[in-house]
Amino acid sequence: MITVIGTGTGAPLTPDATKALAGAAVVVGARRHLEASGLPRTVERVVLGPLAPALDTIQEHLDKDGERRIVVLASGDPGFFGIVRVLSQRFGARRLDVRPGVSSVAAAFARAGLPWDDAVVVSAHGRDLRTALNVCRAHPKVAVLTGPGSGPAELGAGLRSSRRVLVVASALGDSRRERIERVTPSEAASRGWGGAVNVVLCLDEKRTVAPPRGMAGAVPGPAGWALDEDAFAHRDSMITKFEVRALALARLGPRLGDLVWDIGSGSGSVAVECARLGAAVTAVEKTPDGVERIRGNAATHGVDVQVVHGAAPTVLSDLDEPDAVFVGGGGRELPAIVTACARRARRTVVVALAALDRVPAVREALAGAGFECDGVLLQSSRLTPLPGDVTRLAATNPVFLLWGVRPPARTEGVAQ
Numbered sequence: 001m002i003t004v005i006g007t008g009t010g011a012p013l014t015p016d017a018t019k020a021l022a023g024a025a026v027v028v029g030a031r032r033h034l035e036a037s038g039l040p041r042t043v044e045r046v047v048l049g050p051l052a053p054a055l056d057t058i059q060e061h062l063d064k065d066g067e068r069r070i071v072v073l074a075s076g077d078p079g080f081f082g083i084v085r086v087l088s089q090r091f092g093a094r095r096l097d098v099r100p101g102v103s104s105v106a107a108a109f110a111r112a113g114l115p116w117d118d119a120v121v122v123s124a125h126g127r128d129l130r131t132a133l134n135v136c137r138a139h140p141k142v143a144v145l146t147g148p149g150s151g152p153a154e155l156g157a158g159l160r161s162s163r164r165v166l167v168v169a170s171a172l173g174d175s176r177r178e179r180i181e182r183v184t185p186s187e188a189a190s191r192g193w194g195g196a197v198n199v200v201l202c203l204d205e206k207r208t209v210a211p212p213r214g215m216a217g218a219v220p221g222p223a224g225w226a227l228d229e230d231a232f233a234h235r236d237s238m239i240t241k242f243e244v245r246a247l248a249l250a251r252l253g254p255r256l257g258d259l260v261w262d263i264g265s266g267s268g269s270v271a272v273e274c275a276r277l278g279a280a281v282t283a284v285e286k287t288p289d290g291v292e293r294i295r296g297n298a299a300t301h302g303v304d305v306q307v308v309h310g311a312a313p314t315v316l317s318d319l320d321e322p323d324a325v326f327v328g329g330g331g332r333e334l335p336a337i338v339t340a341c342a343r344r345a346r347r348t349v350v351v352a353l354a355a356l357d358r359v360p361a362v363r364e365a366l367a368g369a370g371f372e373c374d375g376v377l378l379q380s381s382r383l384t385p386l387p388g389d390v391t392r393l394a395a396t397n398p399v400f401l402l403w404g405v406r407p408p409a410r411t412e413g414v415a416q
Contacts, residue, residue: 001069002058002091004084006101007033008075009198010173017099021071026061028054029073037073048072051083055090062091075198077103081123081145104198105143108169111180112201118210119143119201120218120256124150130321131257133158137280138256138304139218140204146197155200156188158320161306167201168193204304218256222276225249227269232297234267235289240328243380244352244399245270251350251403252324254279261322261345263312263337264329268294268305274326275303282319286311313340327351335361342369342404350403362402371404 003020007013013021021027027039028046039045048054061068077100078084087096109116120139124132125147132150136142136159144155152168159166166188171177177196188200210219226246229239240248254260254274262271265283271294275281283294283305291309298305308315313336325341327334327349334353341349342365349371351362359375366373377400381393 001067001097002062002072002087002095003069003097003099004072004074004078004087005099006074006076006078006082006103007036008173009102009104009107010175010178011102013101014099020069020097020099021073023069024071025068026058026070027073028058028070030075033073033075051086055086058091062095075104076101076107080105081121081125104145104169104172107172108143108167108180108199108201111169111172112167114141114201114203114208116141116143117216118213118219121145122257124155129154129158130259133320134257134259134280136164136202137162137259137306138275138278140207140304141210142202144200144202146200148195151197152183152188152193152200153191154189155202156183156185156190159185159202160189162304163204165203165205167203168197169199169201170194171196172198218278221278225273225277227273229269231301232267232269232272233293233300234269235293239267240269240352241380241396241399243396244378244401245273247376247378247401248326248350248352249273249277251348251401252326253348254281254324258323259320261316261319261325261341263316263325263327263341265294265307266290266328268297268307270326270328271305272297272301272303275305276301279323280304280306282306282308282322284308284310284312284315284319312337316340316344319344321346323347325349334358335365338362338365339369342366342371346406348403348405350401353400353402354397356400359400359402366402366404369404371406373402373404375400375402377401 005017026044028048030048034045046057074083080103105121119141120135121143122132122135123145125145129150132144166183168181170179226242254277256278258279260274260279260281262283265271265285268283271281271283285291291307294307321344323346325345363373379398381395383391384394386392
């Protein structure tokens, strides 16, 4: 039997966990956990560094004597982004006796005086930081489990333009070294933080306490999408029609952890819909009134959209790399814009256009960037009432929707 004990965030061990540790023949754990455990010298210690050798050592002891009690010490709740996962995979869940402690996330939110059932938790430990950054941009309450190269400084650098506050929790449970610091992203980026950071809370302080609900984690996605045009403020019907938006969203596939660009955003209808589906969104718009319109529509729908005032493709080089891009305008610059977007997009580029003459150039731009290209001409007629309680079909303007998808084998090595 392998007993896994969570420790290290300040809460005392339960009596049964203390008893299990006292009866251990072999104890596996990080050096700091072993030193703090007060084990007698007769107990065999295995310092937990790389996982593979430690797992092999545990296997050797189980093979020699399956009745020997092996204890694994871990931080906080070892079943929450912890060692229980690999132990279950290697030895089977039935051989584990897990005694969880308080997770670093729970401890950090407790120190901040905040509930966390409505928080999104993302691990950047040994993982790509961009996913954590995109979740922080899109959601008002996020806990980021940190690691080398993915700490407060890196998070702060990536969130400089956001309206977020970072709560950095370090050395949780250590009465002498524990620190809880509230900083701006810029302040976090300008400091060195050392190796004691446990977790970083990324907060929109205006929305830290959400109404109660019966489901933990991120707010569930919307019940519907491709909203009617009257759900958005727009100018002279200059808005992506809901039929076009429906297919564009299907091809973009916006989701939690993604970053989507909406180029030539206009009213921001596509940007807002992508944000409602959980993605982080950057909307690029060259007109000042369009910028304000996008911000207003985002506020109306309660989502975060970063709005960049400028013309594509000039401003695109300063933006973070997107997973998906929607291009809804561009005029004569459209081929150059699509080319610039295709060089950066990790997954897909979707282009809506009305001019037949520009279709070949857009297809060439997508194919030239290595994308598999496809598209449709969308023509729809909407039911429209007439006097006398009758209905006619009113045709909308036809729109070409083209999309390029990066083949899976080419996902790596995207131009930075």
